[in-house]
Amino acid sequence: MFFKTKKFERKVLLDKSVLDSIVTFCKMKHPNEGILILKGKSKNGQIKIDGLAIPPFNFTGPTFAGFPHSFLPFDNSYIGVVHSHPSGSAEPSVTDLNNFFGLVSLIIQSPYDDDSIFAWDSSGNTIPLSINDEHETEKN
Numbered sequence: 001m002f003f004k005t006k007k008f009e010r011k012v013l014l015d016k017s018v019l020d021s022i023v024t025f026c027k028m029k030h031p032n033e034g035i036l037i038l039k040g041k042s043k044n045g046q047i048k049i050d051g052l053a054i055p056p057f058n059f060t061g062p063t064f065a066g067f068p069h070s071f072l073p074f075d076n077s078y079i080g081v082v083h084s085h086p087s088g089s090a091e092p093s094v095t096d097l098n099n100f101f102g103l104v105s106l107i108i109q110s111p112y113d114d115d116s117i118f119a120w121d122s123s124g125n126t127i128p129l130s131i132n133d134e135h136e137t138e139k140n
Ligand SMILES: [Zn+2]
Pocket: 083, 084, 085, 092, 093, 096, 107
């Protein structure tokens, strides 16, 4: 099999267990926005998300969720953030793009189900997102 030198196709792989945690968290925060740090790794254009971290400083309201990036501890496994849009679409706002952190931004819109979540890059373009349901439960 031959691989031509072309741009790797970007793709986001999200563990189902992580998605479930995001859904639970955002439902809890509703009608305010919730925000979480995405943990994982990226290789050859594939971004694999397998964990979450709670931002150390967190300001949420109905229209904006954010945290000062300068307060974030340096951590290679932090590859982006996810936040919720309690109303409206899952498209990133100008504020979202100005506050872009890491490689990928996930946005989940109300009613927060498996079809409500989308992945975006720093230019506001969608990245294909697939849910990885085969995650072994190593730790509970
Ligand atoms: Zn937003």
